[in-house]
Amino acid sequence: MRRKERKQEDIKSFKRLLGYLKPHRSEFIVSIILMTFVVIVELVPPLFMAKVLELLKNSNAVGTMNKILLYLGVFILSLVVSIIIHYKQTILLQEIGQKIVFRIRLEVFEHIEKLSIDQLNKEPVGKLVTRVMNDPDSISEMFTSIVINLIRSIIMMIIILIILFFISIKLTLITLIIMPIILIVSYVFRKISRKSYQKIRNEISALNAFLSENLSGMKITQIFNQEDVKREEFRIRSYELERGFQKEILIYAIFRPLIYLITMAGNIAILYFGGLQVIDMILSYAILYAFNDLVDRFFNPIQQIAEEFNNLQNAYSSADKIFGILDLEPTIKELDDAIELKEFSGHVEFKNVWFYYLEDEWVLKDVSFEVKPGETFAFVGSTGSGKTTILSLIVRNYEIQKGEILIDGININKITRDSLRRHIGQMLQDVFLFNESILYNISLGNEEITRNEVIEAANYTGANTFIDRLPDRYDHLVLERGNNFSSGQRQLISFARAIVYKPSLLILDEATANIDSESEEIIQASLNKIMSSQTMLIVAHRLSTIQHSDKIVVLNKGEIMEMGNHHELLNKKGWYYNLYMIQFKEDKEGKNNE
Structure with missing residues (x-):
């Protein structure tokens, strides 16, 4: 992405992030006011020391000590008040940050729940976990630390600059000569460190996804003795993350000493030209001491601003990833005038339905059938024939490309998804x-x-x-x-x-395919009770479990080849008959082998 586009994206992200701060803007403003007071108190020590040195040089012993004690009392009191205010400000900011994190996490999780099944299948679980858990923390840090530190640094620099100009215009101008050098170094640092951080975030996301998948599939890894392979994959991914962190450490290791070297050059220049003014009695030694101390405090915020700008870019990176999820529109959208399905008799009808997962690779081709209330429909066919897809379309896991699905005579697109699924049970x-x-x-x-x-x-x-x-x-x-x-x-x-x-409609998708015979008998007994009272749609591999269905639909490559009850289809001696005979033969051979 080009620099201009990147800048526009950052501005857009910042404006969007401010939306999360809006409900807490009054507390945020109060925290800035409190922070300003703390900054002012932090600038008292060099001025206090200058005043003490002046007193020690020009006053009598008794009067000097009384004045020093007075100044010291005021100074200590201001420090105590500053500590209390700083505590209140920190608590206030952290509360704001935690409320923002809570809101973002909730918003991201709720949005993920609205995404369609096909969208969730494309996103690694570890990546989504990172979006919900890690990235909001970076945004919280932006409001509780980064932005507030930037404002604090700017306020401190402005106040110090005003004081420096009052002390000596010439020395202040000498100080400002160093500013462009620091700004150039800081700009280069920010640009390099941003790329480094983005790489780290990507590596963390990839590692989380790898861990989530492999911990879930550890049983398979152990069964096939692939521990060494997975360990090596994890080592490589971890090494890439380690390299990213090492590069970031190196960048900081170069930047900080370089800034320190530049600021020390500034201090030396101030001491030299300031020393000449002291010799010429233009400045006192005490004032030069205070000026030099304030210059140190002036350069520190510049370094901090550079680092906080880098952290700000990190927050933008996390924000981009979060907004990438939030901006992901669900592929299944409800119409504005979608209705709530209060009751459902169990009447389902497919009219010339066409559907694909990948464009032009049709999974269902012109499928039409009607399930009347209380009927039991079974779908059989080879793997990939479209059986499970039909069931997924009824609960609107996916949208069809052509045709119409009717629920009690109502187009399924005109029914809210929540109310539709409320009437459907799935096994x-x-x-x-x-x-x-x-x-x-x-x-x-x-x-x-x-x-x-x-x-x-x-x-x-x-x-x-x-x-x-x-x-x-x-x-x-x-x-x-x-x-x-x-x-x-x-x-x-x-x-x-x-x-x-x-449920008014019960869906069973290969529910008894991989279970023991005892559990299958229990389930089958329950299903026989249900068959007489409500609508059922069954996908089954074992034809023996669907013989009592009202209708059996035979599918092949997304097309309906036959439809009828068990006896009708056997008498046709077509697709169903062949499936039945193959399975009957397999069952017979299995019993003989026993």
Whole structure:
């Protein structure tokens, strides 16, 4: 990005960031006023010492000591007040910073929740974690430290400059000659350090993504003995991050001594020309001492401003990443006049639906079918035929490109996504369980669902058969991803989760594909009860589990090849018949082998 564009982006980011400060602007202004008082008190010591030296030179002993004690008393009092004010200012700023961090984190998390499934699949989990956790801290630091230090440094420089001009215009002008050199060095430092920091942030984000993925997949790594490979990958990524930090350290190691060298040259110049004025009795030694001390204090903020500008760029970098997520528009958008679906009879209709994940690579081609209230529809076909995609479209995980999906005769695009999903229960093959109690995993923390309702759902689905044997029953803690339960037990918890919300439409996507026969029997018994009372859509690999469905839809490469009940399709001796015979043969051979 060119310099001009980068500058425009920084200005745009800064204005946007100020929006987070707006609700706290009165507290921020108060903190700046308090800070100004603290700065003034910090400039008292050199003036106090100059006054004491003058008194020691020109006054009698008794009078001198009384005046020194008086000045000392005022000085100590001002220091105590300054410490109290500085404490209040720090607390005030930190409170503002934490409120801003809270707001940004909440805003980012809420926005991530609104993103579509396809968008979340493209973003590494570690990257999103960094956006929610690390980047808001950088923005908080901008308001609590960076900006306030910049303002503090500028105020201090202005006050010191005014005092220096009052003391000696000639010496002040000599001091200002050094300013352009410091500004040039600071500009070069800021430019180089920004690139270094951006690299570090990118490496941290990449490392977080790598860790998130590999810690989740550690079981696979260990099964295939790939620990050495992953360790080497982690070493390389960590080394790149280490190099980034080393480069940043080197930049600071060069910058600080260079600035110190320039300021020391300034001090030497002041002492030389000031010494000549002392010899010529234009200045007193005490005033020269105070002037030199103030010059030191004048150069320190310049160095700090350079470093804070670099930190400000770091905050901009974090802000850009956060705004990149916040500006990511969900691919699934609700119409302004979208309606709330109060009731849902379970009537679903696909009319000439076309859909693709990648442009022109159609997953569904002109698919049409109608599911009437209370019917059980099953979808079968080879992998990639579009079975799961149909179920995903019904809950609006994706938008179709052509055609129409109707829910109780209403176009699905005209229904709010939340109200639609409120009436649909899903039981998927890949069950995700949270590191919480069984009670939480069934209710998902919904306070409107009572403990008794959770127990009823577990009893209805048969999940109680193993929950009641646990020491803490429904308060039993589920380990991450449910690793302390079998696949069948996880699926039963998922089944209870789907039922407790009392859905009008129940979706099962290969729900019994990878579970033990005992759990499958429990689930199948529950499904038989449900079939007579509500609409069900099932994707199943085992044809034996869908024989009692009202309709079976056979898909191949996104097209409907056949549709009918189990007996009708067998009599046709077409696609379904062939699938059935292949599976029947496999089951028979499996039993013979046993």
